[in-house]
Amino acid sequence: SRRKRARARHKPCELRELEVSVSELGLGYESDETVLFRYCSGTCEAAVRSYDLSLKSMRSRRKIRKEKIRARPCCRPLAYDDDVSFLDAYNRYYTVNELSAKECGCV
Amino acid sequence: TSLPRSPLLSPGPDETLRALAAPPSPPGWRAPLDCVRANEQCAAEPGCSSRYRTLRQCLAGRDRNTLLANRECQLALEVLQESALHGCRCKRGMKKELQCLQIYWSIHLGLAEGEEFYEASPYEPATSRLSDIFRLASIFSGMEPATTSKSNHCLDAAKACNLNDNCKRLRSAYISTCSRELSPSEPCSRRKCHKALRQFFDRVPGEFTFRLLFCSCKDPACAERRRQTIVPSCSYQDKEKPNCLDLRGACRADHLCRSRLADFHTNCQATFQSLTSCPGDNFQACLGSYVGLIGFDITPNYVDASTTSITISPWCSCKGSGNMEEECEKFLRDFTENPCLRNAIQAFGNGTDVIPAPKNPNPAATVLPKAEKSPALPDDVNDSNTAYDTSVISTCTSLQEQGLKPNKSKEQSLCYSEAQLTTDVMPDQKSFTDPKGGSGRQRQSWLLLLVAVLVPALGL
Numbered sequence: 144s145r146r147k148r149a150r151a152r153h154k155p156c157e158l159r160e161l162e163v164s165v166s167e168l169g170l171g172y173e174s175d176e177t178v179l180f181r182y183c184s185g186t187c188e189a190a191v192r193s194y195d196l197s198l199k200s201m202r203s204r205r206k207i208r209k210e211k212i213r214a215r216p217c218c219r220p221l222a223y224d225d226d227v228s229f230l231d232a233y234n235r236y237y238t239v240n241e242l243s244a245k246e247c248g249c250v
Numbered sequence: 251t252s253l254p255r256s257p258l259l260s261p262g263p264d265e266t267l268r269a270l271a272a273p274p275s276p277p278g279w280r281a282p283l284d285c286v287r288a289n290e291q292c293a294a295e296p297g298c299s300s301r302y303r304t305l306r307q308c309l310a311g312r313d314r315n316t317l318l319a320n321r322e323c324q325l326a327l328e329v330l331q332e333s334a335l336h337g338c339r340c341k342r343g344m345k346k347e348l349q350c351l352q353i354y355w356s357i358h359l360g361l362a363e364g365e366e367f368y369e370a371s372p373y374e375p376a377t378s379r380l381s382d383i384f385r386l387a388s389i390f391s392g393m394e395p396a397t398t399s400k401s402n403h404c405l406d407a408a409k410a411c412n413l414n415d416n417c418k419r420l421r422s423a424y425i426s427t428c429s430r431e432l433s434p435s436e437p438c439s440r441r442k443c444h445k446a447l448r449q450f451f452d453r454v455p456g457e458f459t460f461r462l463l464f465c466s467c468k469d470p471a472c473a474e475r476r477r478q479t480i481v482p483s484c485s486y487q488d489k490e491k492p493n494c495l496d497l498r499g500a501c502r503a504d505h506l507c508r509s510r511l512a513d514f515h516t517n518c519q520a521t522f523q524s525l526t527s528c529p530g531d532n533f534q535a536c537l538g539s540y541v542g543l544i545g546f547d548i549t550p551n552y553v554d555a556s557t558t559s560i561t562i563s564p565w566c567s568c569k570g571s572g573n574m575e576e577e578c579e580k581f582l583r584d585f586t587e588n589p590c591l592r593n594a595i596q597a598f599g600n601g602t603d604v605i606p607a608p609k610n611p612n613p614a615a616t617v618l619p620k621a622e623k624s625p626a627l628p629d630d631v632n633d634s635n636t637a638y639d640t641s642v643i644s645t646c647t648s649l650q651e652q653g654l655k656p657n658k659s660k661e662q663s664l665c666y667s668e669a670q671l672t673t674d675v676m677p678d679q680k681s682f683t684d685p686k687g688g689s690g691r692q693r694q695s696w697l698l699l700l701v702a703v704l705v706p707a708l709g710l
Contacts, residue, residue, distance in 0.1 A: 162413065175402075177409040179418075227418065228425035229408070234478055238426040 156185035156218035158247050165229050172237060176229040183247035187216040190249035220244035282374060285353040286346050288338035298333045301326040306356055330357060339374045340509070342542060343452045351505045367577065371516035371539075372509045403599065404475040407461035417458045420450040428481035438484035447485055448545035460537055466599025467557050474555040480544055486551045486565050494566035495578050500547050507546040513539040520590040526597070533594040540591065550585055560592055 160181045165174035199214040201207045224243040230236055283291070292298040308323035330336060335357050340350035354372040411417040424446035431437055451459055463480075467473040480486060501507040518536040520527045528536050540562075543550055553561045563585050568578040585591070 162409075175405055176412065178412045225419045226422045226426055227412070228422040228429075229412075230475060230478055234474055236425050236429040236478075236481060238422060238429070 153188075154185045155189060156183060156187050156247050156249050158182075158244060159184050165231070168242070170239065172229070172231055172239075173233070174229050174231040174237075178227050178229065179243065181224060181243040181245070183218045183220050183244050185218050185247075187218050187249035190216040192216070216249035218247060219250050220246065221248040221250070222246040282337055282339040283334050284344065284374075285335065285338035285340055285350045285372075288334040289353050291334045292330075295333075297329070298335070301329045302333075302335065302356075305330060309356055309359060327357075340372050341374055342513075342538070348506060351509045355505055355508070367580070368515045368519065369508070369512040371513040373513045373516075373539075375535075402467070402469070402472045402475070403465035404462070404467060404472045404479075407458070407465045408475070411454075411458050411462060414458060417454050420446075420454050424450045425481060428484040440484060443481065443484045444545040444549070446545075447480060447549075451541050451544055456534075456538065456541070459541060460598060463541065464537060464595045464598040466596070470555050470557060473552070473557045477552040477555050480549065480551055482551050485545070486549055488565055491565060491567045491569070493570050493578065494564065494568055494582050495571060495574055497547055497564060497566045498581060504546070507548060510539070510542040510546060511548055514543055515584065518588060518591045518594070519584065520588050526593050527589040528594060529590070533597050536590055536594040537598060540594075553586075560595055561586055562588075562591060562595075 158181055160179055162177055163180045165172050165176050165178060168178075168180070195214050195216065198207070198212060202212065202214060222245040223241040224245045226238050226240045227242050228236060228238040289302075292302055304322060304326040308320060308326065335353065338354065338357075340347060340354060344350060351372055358370075358372070411421050424443065427446040428438055428443035430439070432439060463476070465472070465476055467476055498511070501511050517529060517532065517539040519529060521529055524531045526533065540550065543564075548564050550562050550564050553563050563582065566582070568575060568582055571578040
């Protein structure tokens with residue numbers, strides 16, 4: 144089962160989903176409505192480019208020092224889902240955009 | 251006690267089955283041609299197409315009386331009554347629905363005897379009851395009886411919609427449109443809101459939309475959520491309440507609205523001739539035509555967040571009706587005090603689409619299980635056909651008021667009150683396998699019976 148867990152941790156970047164209540168989103172809305180929250184998860188090892196390797200090399204040679212850089216691709220949404228609307232606990236409607244991922248990729 | 255059996259109240263299994271399998275259909279009956287196709291057929295015949303052109307010219311711009319006074323117009327109308335155009339129908343949400351309805355009314359406005367209170371629906375009769383049963387059954391079979399007693403059904407309905415991409419997208423579309431403030435004086439664009447609502451109810455399957463609109467409630471928060479479904483602040487309420495007859499007039503000026511209203515009157519008109527007060531005991535047809543009114547001038551809604559009594563009304567009153575007061579009240583009562591509509595909403599909320607079973611099953615129909623107890627009227631009201639609907643309702647009400655548990659075998663098909671949800675009647679009704687369950691078992695046996703009779707009927 145440890146191997147299973149390890150494999151799960153190293154799944155490639157993909158879309159996953161959770162059913163959560165609007166209150167749990169942490170956006171300050173109070174509502175018991177359930178929404179589908181889709182997010183991006185997984186590793187991007189296969190997507191390392193020459194850019195990342197070279198950037199890493201520059202950093203280790205101290206040619207880049209004080210800047211904040213990221214020398215490996217990151218699993219992030221490429222596109223966001225349509226708007227989500229809900230009724231809150233005070234009977235007001237709200238619409239939230241770009242709440243949920245629609246497509247993921249290593250960028 | 252032996253009471254006279256009215257064929258209308260307790261049909262034999264054969265009649266009931268025929269009514270279930272298809273709308274009443276005489277031998278050789280075929281589904282009506284849609285008016286767009288009928289128009290194409292007419293256009294192919296020189297005689298028909300020229301008469302139809304004439305009729306359209308007669309109707310354009312001129313009022314009915316001038317039309318009927320004109321010999322040529324009258325002749326055109328007479329000839330067209332023989333064509334496929336007469337008797338053609340339309341389908342809700344069909345391609346070219348508006349075109350189809352325009353063709354329908356161009357014939358029927360000429361035929362009508364002046365302004366009628368109820369107009370015939372231009373829509374095809376709601377399809378086979380068989381599919382209704384399956385659809386309703388499928389919706390509620392997914393529900394756990396144990397959890398439904400505590401949860402908020404309207405919240406569950408919103409969840410089901412949010413988890414379906416199509417429903418979520420179109421719901422968000424109308425909610426954001428209807429709650430977008432244009433300026434401090436203009437809370438929203440009512441026109442755009444209505445359009446978005448029509449799209450939602452036309453394109454999202456009834457298993458989602460009906461659940462949102464007709465969920466049953468035990469607490470005010472739930473009922474308020476149900477009332478809020480159509481974003482009433484924009485789509486329903488207005489600064490002033492117009493007169494209902496004026497509202498009806500505005501609706502009749504629009505082919506689409508006129509058709510939806512006629513469909514509502516056809517399918518939800520309370521009748522004393524059926525157990526449920528609905529024409530043909532068809533709840534789904536009534537709910538469907540109610541939903542069809544949303545997004546028009548005549549948009550109906552719950553008037554408050556009451557959990558005990560359901561009152562539906564369009565946003566209008568009968569003030570200022572003058573000598574038309576009576577007609578106005580009659581029009582309004584079809585929404586506010588309509589036992590068919592109320593029973594349909596409550597039955598859907600409770601998950602009990604009840605088919606009235608024959609009181610004394612025909613012994614020839616051996617497939618009917620012996621243990622079956624068919625829901626029957628309380629004996630004391632059975633002999634009075636006319637006062638029948640109101641007596642059933644008052645029977646139910648008085649039972650609740652006295653805090654008595656209604657006799658399951660007798661009452662469950664008749665009392666669809668929400669208060670009963672909390673009694674022990676519900677788990678039985680929801681369960682399809684519980685051997686004690688009245689309606690679940692009854693439904694199963696009906697399906698068996700249907701299959702047994704329909705297979706030979708299809709000539710297999």
